[in-house]
Amino acid sequence: MRTQVAIIGGGPAGLLLSQLLHNQGIETIVLERRTRDYVLSRIRAGVLETGFAGLMREAGVGGRMDAEGYVHAGTRIAHNDEMFRVDFEALTGGHVLVYGQTEVTRDLYEARDAAGGQTLHECAGVKPRDVDTDQPFITFLHGGKMNRLDCDFIAGCDGFYGPSRQAIPEEVRTEFEKTYPFGWLGMLSETPPVDHELVYSNSDRGFALCSMRNEGLSRYYIQCPLADSPDDWPDEDFWEELKRRIPAEMAERLVTGPSIEKSIAPLRSYVCEPMRWGRLFLCGDAAHIVPPTGAKGLNTAASDVNYLYRALLAHYKDNDDEGLERYSDTALARIWKTQRFSWWMTNVLHRYPEQSPFDLRVQQADLAYLRDNETAQKALAENYIGLPY
Ligand code: FAS
Ligand code: PHB
Secondary structure, three states: OEOOEEEEOOOHHHHHHHHHHHHOOOOEEEEOOOOHHHHHHOOOOOEEOHHHHHHHHHOOOOHHHHHHOEEEOEEEEEEOOEEEEEEHHHHHOOOEEEOOHHHHHHHHHHHHHHOOOEEEOOOEEEEEEOOOOOOOEEEEEEOOEEEEEEOOEEEEOOOOOOOOHHHOOOOOOEEEEEEEEEEEEEEEEOOOOOOOOOEEEEEOOEEEEEEEEEOOEEEEEEEEOOOOOHHHOOHHHHHHHHHHHOOHHHHHHOOOOOEEEEEEEEEEEEEEEOOEEOOEEEOHHHOEEOOHHHOOHHHHHHHHHHHHHHHHHHHHHHOOOHHHHHHHHHHHHHHHHHHHHHHHHHHHHOOOOOOOHHHHHHHHHHHHHHHHOHHHHHHHHHHHHOOOO
16 A cells, blocks of 8 residues: 555544645545544534634635634633623734534545545554655554555654654654643533633632533533542532632523533643654644643644645645755744643633642732733734634
């Protein structure tokens, strides 16, 4: 088996890269560990940066996103019963689209099907080989037998737990990590959202986020101890705690109902440098993780795809390898800015178990500065809608 670009991982990064390359006549094969249904069952991100939405349209898969996605021109920040709005459009002329990652992945799968794209599911033991030579290949179990896929390049889009990052020699890798002493308990419910925009709340009881997928599907999060499990949180306890963490007038109009999904995600910041080793290129969660506070995980995967796609295009179309040579530095420059923003948003909005009275006053001052200062709000807005690629 041979292709030009072998892609490990059929999540949003792998599928988007495959679709973009296909549109330029560049062959790809995607090797995915899970079933398609499993991949499509994941409930994750919900906010698309301007750049990501543009890339989806460039890939020819933006139709449903533009028809069903919600333009959000701003977001609200609540601090106990006080709330203010950051107006993205007035401050930057831009906005974000609220459109679930599950829908993004579904649109990409449908486009790959229509294009006759090759995505092999239930691949086991996927292993990149000879990545530091000009004849890399991948071995993997599929259809009951060992297979070999020869290729020009390998895109490691296999998420945090995939094999690609491990193919970079340990002595070459520098890994940066920060863990947070809390997680996010997320709930999906078939209820109308409490507000037409997102509400990020810093309350004396901890962080909460009110989001949505559509007029009848709400997505809520509350900060919770890492030791908790979803079973510790019956629906009624979740709703009661959420009501205590958002402004009273919103709590009064909050419509509750049964959860259709409930899960806890730990918060972590992580970056692996470099993102390239020979003919292996890491993309998305394979190379970096952010706390979801800034809605940057999925969006940073998209910016990696943007850089790698254009670098591969220049290689095949113009015999120009500068983009490939500079890929890691270029992608990391933007990644570290999203890491900073996600870390800052997490710090300003969460209550830390060991927070001193001084820390608390500084956090309150940060929120007050954001409430009162247009420059501070513009900085948040331009990061939130997405820095330029
Ligand atoms: P993904 O992890 O999505 O995809 C990697 C793919 O590789 C998967 O399909 C996996 O099955 C496959 N794979 C793994 N190992 C393999 C192997 N050995 N062989 C073949 N395939 C393999 N981001 C936000 O912006 N907002 C959020 O609210 C948010 N919430 C999240 C909640 C959770 C629980 C998690 C885990 C992440 C969340 N994220 C959020 C981040 C998330 O959206 C990621 O950034 C996004 O999925 C990144 O996409 P990929 O890089 O494609 O990685
Ligand atoms: C979501 O809707 O899932 C969501 C929105 C914004 C975030 C994180 C998650 O910062």
